[in-house]
Amino acid sequence: MYIGHIGVALAAKRVRRSIGLLALLVATYIPDWVDAGLCLAGTYNRQGMLTHSIPAVLLLMLVGFAAYAAATRDWAGALIIAAVILSHIFLDWITGYKPTWPGGPMIGLGLYDHPIADFVVEAIVIVGGAVLYGRTLPPRRRPWLDVSIMAGALLALQLTIDIAHLLMKSLPKC
Numbered sequence: 001m002y003i004g005h006i007g008v009a010l011a012a013k014r015v016r017r018s019i020g021l022l023a024l025l026v027a028t029y030i031p032d033w034v035d036a037g038l039c040l041a042g043t044y045n046r047q048g049m050l051t052h053s054i055p056a057v058l059l060l061m062l063v064g065f066a067a068y069a070a071a072t073r074d075w076a077g078a079l080i081i082a083a084v085i086l087s088h089i090f091l092d093w094i095t096g097y098k099p100t101w102p103g104g105p106m107i108g109l110g111l112y113d114h115p116i117a118d119f120v121v122e123a124i125v126i127v128g129g130a131v132l133y134g135r136t137l138p139p140r141r142r143p144w145l146d147v148s149i150m151a152g153a154l155l156a157l158q159l160t161i162d163i164a165h166l167l168m169k170s171l172p173k174c
């Protein structure tokens with residue numbers, strides 16, 4: 001999943017407002033951030049065994065939980081950070097194919113092969129997250145206008161990615 005991950009970060013803000021949006025954005029993309037780091041280091045693995053397999057995600061959840069708890073002493077918040085990290089792999093299973101464990105099968109619905117369906121699923125997560133996030137904003141600042149603009153920008157970004165998928169079939173990730 002691409003932009004849909006932001007929807008989860010926005011929804012989590014509704015669950016616990018004290019968590020900063022930045023921490024949630026880092027958490028929701030952490031397997032992809034690590035992939036980007038591996039790419040820079042020249043050790044990128046296309047299947048994502050080190051970042052998107054079940055043991056890798058569990059490890060990232062543990063690290064995210066510990067880091068957030070150590071920084072804030074907010075244990076409930078740390079649990080939400082871990083849950084947001086877990087959401088990454090569930091969403092990627094819908095849109096892509098990911099490894100389970102070393103030597104295990106690849107699983108996923110592979111919606112990237114159907115960019116229109118991918119856009120619909122990502123749009124549902126983006127809009128759902130934006131609506132929940134909007135409820136965390138003070139009502140008098142006309143938040144619905146801000147939230148609509150934000151959701152529109154995210155949908156436009158996702159649409160661009162899906163059109164690129166239609167044209168190119170597979171996008172280079174590294």
Ligand SMILES: [Zn+2]
Pocket residue numbers: 001031032052088092
């Ligand atoms: Zn991913």
